[in-house]
Amino acid sequence: MGHDDSYFMKMALQEAESAMKMGEIPVGAVVVSHGQVIARAHNMTERLTDVTAHAEMQAITMAADLLGGKYLSDCTLYVTLEPCVMCAGAISWAQLGKLVIGANDSKRGYKLLAPDVLHPKTEVIEGVLADKSTEMLQSFFRARR
Amino acid sequence: MGHDDSYFMKMALQEAESAMKMGEIPVGAVVVSHGQVIARAHNMTERLTDVTAHAEMQAITMAADLLGGKYLSDCTLYVTLEPCVMCAGAISWAQLGKLVIGANDSKRGYKLLAPDVLHPKTEVIEGVLADKSTEMLQSFFRARR
Numbered sequence: 001m002g003h004d005d006s007y008f009m010k011m012a013l014q015e016a017e018s019a020m021k022m023g024e025i026p027v028g029a030v031v032v033s034h035g036q037v038i039a040r041a042h043n044m045t046e047r048l049t050d051v052t053a054h055a056e057m058q059a060i061t062m063a064a065d066l067l068g069g070k071y072l073s074d075c076t077l078y079v080t081l082e083p084c085v086m087c088a089g090a091i092s093w094a095q096l097g098k099l100v101i102g103a104n105d106s107k108r109g110y111k112l113l114a115p116d117v118l119h120p121k122t123e124v125i126e127g128v129l130a131d132k133s134t135e136m137l138q139s140f141f142r143a144r145r
Numbered sequence: 146m147g148h149d150d151s152y153f154m155k156m157a158l159q160e161a162e163s164a165m166k167m168g169e170i171p172v173g174a175v176v177v178s179h180g181q182v183i184a185r186a187h188n189m190t191e192r193l194t195d196v197t198a199h200a201e202m203q204a205i206t207m208a209a210d211l212l213g214g215k216y217l218s219d220c221t222l223y224v225t226l227e228p229c230v231m232c233a234g235a236i237s238w239a240q241l242g243k244l245v246i247g248a249n250d251s252k253r254g255y256k257l258l259a260p261d262v263l264h265p266k267t268e269v270i271e272g273v274l275a276d277k278s279t280e281m282l283q284s285f286f287r288a289r290r
Contacts, residue, residue, distance in 0.1 A: 050206050051215050051238035052197070061195050070196050085262050086234025093196035093231060114259035117230050 005078070005100050008032055009128045012078040012102070015042040015055065016136055022047060026136045029055035029079040031063040031072065038075070039063040055079060056087035060094050071095045073121070078102075080133040082109035082126075088117045098123040102133035150223070150245050153177055154274045157223040157247070160187040160200065161281055167192060171281045174200035174224040176208040176217065183220070184208040200224060201232040205239050217241045218266070225278040227254035227271075233262045243268040247278035 008030050015028025019042035031039040039062035044053040056079050064070050072094040080102040083091060088110030091099060099122055110117055118124065153175050160173025164187035176184040184207035189198040201224050209215050217239040225247040228236060233255030236244060244267055255262055263269065 045215065049209050049213065049215050051209065052202055052206055052235050057197055061197055064194055064196065068194065070190065070194050084234055084238075085259050086231050086238060089229055089231025089234055089259075090197050093229075113262050114230050114234075117258050 003035070005125060005128050008037070008076070008078045009080070009100060009102060011037065011040065012055075012080050013129060013132050013136070015040055016080045016133065019043045019055070020136060020140050026140050027055045027079065027081045029059040029077060031059050032076045032078065033063070033067065033072075033074055038066045052086065054084065054087050056083050057090055060090050060096075064094070073097050076100060078128075080129075081105050081137065082111065084108050085110050085114045085117070088114060091122065092117050092119050095119050096122050098125070100128050101126045102128055103130040103137070148180070150270065150273050153182070153221070153223045154225070154245060154247060156182065156185065157200075157225050158274060158277050158281070160185050161225045161278065164188045164200070165281060165285050171285050172200045172224065172226045174204040174222060176204050177221045177223065178208070178212065178217075178219055183211045197231065199229065199232050201228050202235055205235055205241075209239070215239065221245060223247075223273075225274075226250050226282065227256065229253050230255050230259045230262070233259060236267065237262050237264050240264045241267050243270070245273050246271045247273055248275040248282070 012028040012030045016026040020026035024043045027043045039059045041058035076098040078100045082105040157173040157175045161171040165171035169188045172188040184204045186203035221243040223245045227250040
């Protein structure tokens, strides 16, 4: 029996927790191909001084590197927060098979400014362990205030 | 007397030409800060097997690395082709000061799917040496057919 979406989302949440410990906005991502985790990453924008170093971008790059091909049509990307426009654009180029989102991001999420950016074949599932992701983000921003 | 936009766009076109010689879709980008070129890059998606390796993404990452800060508010990005949604998202996160575009991209450019993605303070100039960029792209795709 295969693992369900919440199993891999928990792993993405662990990545988000690692980000938080480094003082990064806690967002984590995991790429799964045929039941195997092939990439785990978290937000590194502060550490790398790089606005492009979002969890999804790094996970996509790592996964393609491991597979030896640019396209992730057979892959599922689990991400703890709704991707931003940049990441959704990358997900679109990668022709991702399935996208599983934790919490929604009503301010910076792609659905606000680029609702039609994803590849039409990409299946999207939302709200998987959303509360855990939201709690972590809220506690991060509370601590910063 | 400072250089004008076409001077730096020519440099971006040279980058695009380097991409073409490597079998990459010819798109080039240059970042200028206070009249100095601080990053030059071209599309490397095939060579790096990475959909995120667009000219703009690499130029933004290089420029931030050189400046030691994530934000490019004092910079101008010259790019030979209208950025895609992913790159426009990155440009938005970087709070770029000025964006100078060569040719428009009516199919994959950000204006189609995410027209409001850029930071409101980013000045946008279009059509600088657009014909040169279009010619190079057309000759690239003609050769591939």
